[in-house]
Amino acid sequence: MSSARRLLIREAKEALMNQTRTITSTFLPLRSAIVRPAPSPRRSIVTMNKDDEPNQLEAIVQQKQALRSKMRKALKSMDPIQRSQEDNAIQNFVLEAPWFKSSEKLCAYVSCAALREVDTSKILSEILRNAAEEGCAQIRKNLYLPRIEDRNSNMRMLKISSLTDLIANSMNILEPSPVDCDGNQREDVMQASEPVDLFVLPGLAFDSLGRRLGRSGGYYDMFLKKYKELASKRNWKQPLLVALSYSLQIVDEGAIAITHNDVPVDAIVSPAGFIPTSPAATKMSD
């Protein structure tokens, strides 16, 4: 049996111990800034027959790929004026949010225009401004950004203090150089002595259950799993996981196929506002 096949079977077996998650009702775009899906007692359960586990996993992989293709096309044909308006609305919403203002350690992403990702330039500049200003009344912030280490889904989050600390990787995404201008290794968030409050996450599609479809590298899912384990081990509060999404990236509840490896987000910020997708985020928006 090929190693790929063995991996599929192992993953399908693990999927039997799948994640269950409180389901919230279908998202309806509202005019208000905070969108609150009503809680529902239903649970999302991936059921599998032992014999068709690998087939089921292959089906999930295919469904994910089909949705990725659809989303990439939709994003490419998005009107640039609409995109720019949505970029501003999303970023302004984040900048004004209490959970952003109070955050001290943040992991975010450097948006890539070619991938049509929600722009993070204003958010990153604001974080770095707060990091740099001495004696300013606002909370000092530390910013960590992703750096791809290899093709095995390994990613680190390294601390930067200026946008000049970034260099383009092979995918043309800006990421922190491993060492700073003095030749010192940058701080890795996994080695930080304080917890991360907030993750600002990219993705291709999201739903009101907090399901997130990434670009298929598994980088974020692997990283978030490791970081959440670290936080539990240290008795730290779990970070708030917030994804940024254009309106068209929000799909029907359950339309994103998942396996047990997919880490759900706590909330989505779209041009319609804050969409809590976990009990912790729902409580915050009450």
Ligand SMILES: Nc1nc2c(c(=O)[nH]1)N(C=O)[C@@H](CNc1ccc(C(=O)N[C@@H](CCC(=O)O)C(=O)O)cc1)CN2
């Ligand atoms: N801005 C940003 N940084 C990030 C991520 C991300 O999604 N966005 N990542 C999140 O994992 C990691 C990098 N992973 C990536 C995975 C795929 C592609 C990419 O260019 N995908 C193309 C398709 C490539 C192909 O299929 O051949 C695409 O999606 O159009 C980019 C980054 C870490 N840094």
Ligand SMILES: Nc1ncnc2c1ncn2[C@@H]1O[C@H](COP(=O)(O)OP(=O)(O)OP(=O)(O)O)[C@@H](O)[C@H]1O
């Ligand atoms: N915690 C994990 N342990 C082992 N493999 C994992 C883990 N998380 C993801 N993977 C593997 O990575 C591959 C890509 O996963 P998936 O399609 O969910 O990525 P994605 O969510 O689109 O990407 P990303 O997480 O980078 O945004 C899959 O083969 C998946 O099984």
